[in-house]
Amino acid sequence: xxxxxxxxxxxxxxxxxxxxxxxxxxxxxxxxxxxxxxxxxxxxxxxxxxxxxxxxxxxxxxxxxxxxxxxxxxxxxxxxxxxxxxxxxxxxxxxxxxxxxxxxxxxxxxxxxxxxxxxxxxxxxxxxxxxxxxxxxxxxxxxxxxxxxxxxxxxxxxxxxxxxxxxxxxxxxxxxxxxxxxxxxxxxxxxxxxxxxxxxxxxxxxxxxxxxxxxxxxxxxxxxxxxxxxxxxxxxxxxxxxxxxxxxxxxxxxxxxxxxxxxxxxxxxxxxxxxxxxxxxxxxxxxxxxxxxxxxxxxxxxxxxxxxxxxxxxxxxxxxxxxxxxxxxxxxxxxxxxxxxxxxxxxxxxxxxxxxxxxxxxxxxxxxxxxxxxxxxxxxxxxxxxxxxxxxxxxxxxxxxxxxxxxxxxxxxxxxxxxxxxxxxxxxxxxxxxxxxxxxxx
Ligand code: HAM
Numbered sequence: 001x002x003x004x005x006x007x008x009x010x011x012x013x014x015x016x017x018x019x020x021x022x023x024x025x026x027x028x029x030x031x032x033x034x035x036x037x038x039x040x041x042x043x044x045x046x047x048x049x050x051x052x053x054x055x056x057x058x059x060x061x062x063x064x065x066x067x068x069x070x071x072x073x074x075x076x077x078x079x080x081x082x083x084x085x086x087x088x089x090x091x092x093x094x095x096x097x098x099x100x101x102x103x104x105x106x107x108x109x110x111x112x113x114x115x116x117x118x119x120x121x122x123x124x125x126x127x128x129x130x131x132x133x134x135x136x137x138x139x140x141x142x143x144x145x146x147x148x149x150x151x152x153x154x155x156x157x158x159x160x161x162x163x164x165x166x167x168x169x170x171x172x173x174x175x176x177x178x179x180x181x182x183x184x185x186x187x188x189x190x191x192x193x194x195x196x197x198x199x200x201x202x203x204x205x206x207x208x209x210x211x212x213x214x215x216x217x218x219x220x221x222x223x224x225x226x227x228x229x230x231x232x233x234x235x236x237x238x239x240x241x242x243x244x245x246x247x248x249x250x251x252x253x254x255x256x257x258x259x260x261x262x263x264x265x266x267x268x269x270x271x272x273x274x275x276x277x278x279x280x281x282x283x284x285x286x287x288x289x290x291x292x293x294x295x296x297x298x299x300x301x302x303x304x305x306x307x308x309x310x311x312x313x314x315x316x317x318x319x320x321x322x323x324x325x326x327x328x329x330x331x332x333x334x335x336x337x338x339x340x341x342x343x344x345x346x347x348x349x350x351x352x353x354x355x356x357x358x359x360x361x362x363x364x365x366x367x368x369x370x371x372x373x374x375x376x377x378x379x380x381x382x383x384x385x386x387x388x389x390x391x392x393x394x395x396x397x398x399x400x401x402x403x404x405x406x407x408x409x410x411x412x413x414x415x416x417x418x419x420x421x422x423x424x425x426x427x428x429x430x431x432x433x434x435x436x437x438x439x440x441x442x
Pocket of ligand 1: 137138139142144145146296315317
């Protein structure tokens with residue numbers, strides 16, 4: 001074994017990431033196991049675009065919150081996973097493990113300024129000290145979409161339609177995923193009908209939540225502690241009858257032609273404590289991955305967080321980037337990411353560098369992505385760099401026959417070349433890029 005000195009060991013430690021955290025690299029990726037900043041940006045832009053099509057507005061909150069915001073409302077599972085500490089002012093704080101309590105606080109603070117129903121979305125980075133496993137890390141990004149101020153099941157259907165269309169925007173179809181629809185109310189009624197121990201109701205929900213992962217013996221033991229029997233629970237799940245609360249949601253989705261994407265499945269109950277009505281989770285059809293998204297109604301959370309001052313029904317879902325990216329990669333649904341450079345400016349004559357810099361700035365002002373050699377370099381090395389960066393064109397400033405400045409533009413794929421007066425070059429190149437679908441980045 002190689003023994004490193006203490007100084008080298010310390011330096012090597014500096015190279016390590018914390019377990020469960022990610023670095024995002026630009027493509028092409030240095031290693032198959034690294035995460036792509038381009039893929040992340042692609043996911044965010046699809047999330048934003050679908051939210052826009054559904055009329056949702058973007059909001060955000062702080063990544064660090066008072067610890068109490070999560071300890072009272074989210075339930076034991078999340079509390080056990082908190083990254084919390086005392087700040088220098090002696091406050092107990094936590095990195096946000098989820099967005100919903102922050103949203104409830106924000107809405108409670110300014111609800112009068114917004115017409116109901118409010119439709120908002122956010123893309124926060126969240127932190128949970130989880131046991132690391134496939135699809136679960138200690139930080140992730142989550143697309144959150146919520147509707148506040150509407151009790152009608154039409155809102156539940158609108159949100160589930162958004163969830164379905166978000167996944168469809170990535171090219172996933174009904175063969176790839178399904179939304180499993182369930183109801184906390186259905187389970188609450190079931191628990192009351194079978195005379196469960198009221199003090200153990202949340203434990204009962206937790207046992208249902210883990211039913212598919214626990215062994216039958218574990219489930220039987222957990223359910224018995226709440227006054228329930230596995231056999232009764234299984235019979236209820238197998239019947240899969242939609243409750244009066246779920247029927248209009250299913251009908252609404254059917255009217256949109258989305259019924260193929262949903263099925264009633266009472267295995268779903270959701271681990272978080274605050275859910276009250278319809279709940280749902282999206283899974284890949286083959287069951288190879290963990291949940292892609294999850295959500296539901298939480299009609300009491302705004303009231304709880306505002307200390308009873310504001311009563312507003314609410315519902316929403318969260319979709320994480322980790323499982324989604326695993327699934328998209330697995331189904332080869334991620335596009336090839338390129339640097340998207342419109343032009344590389346060759347500077348072969350250093351006396352022309354100041355004028356070339358002026359040209360580069362003009363091209364950039366016209367919305368084009370432009371690169372050039374920062375320091376003097378041999379022409380062949382410059383050209384190689386243009387190819388490495390996959391530039392669509394090279395541009396080169398050169399004196400015309402009468403000494404007037406002109407620009408030689410070369411399209412690298414077709415090798416077509418032409419020369420233009422300096423003043424006309426920026427507009428011409430911008431038009432060329434647009435025509436060929438090589439959109440300027442602006
Ligand atoms: P959640 O089920 O805890 O719900 O998380 C939603 C999704 O975030 C999961 O389905 C999963 O894709 C992803 N996710 C959660 N934890 C991790 C993790 N440790 N690593 C990677 N991905 C993860 C909520 O957070 C609710 N606040 C959602 C919501 C919004 N409900 C109403 N509005």
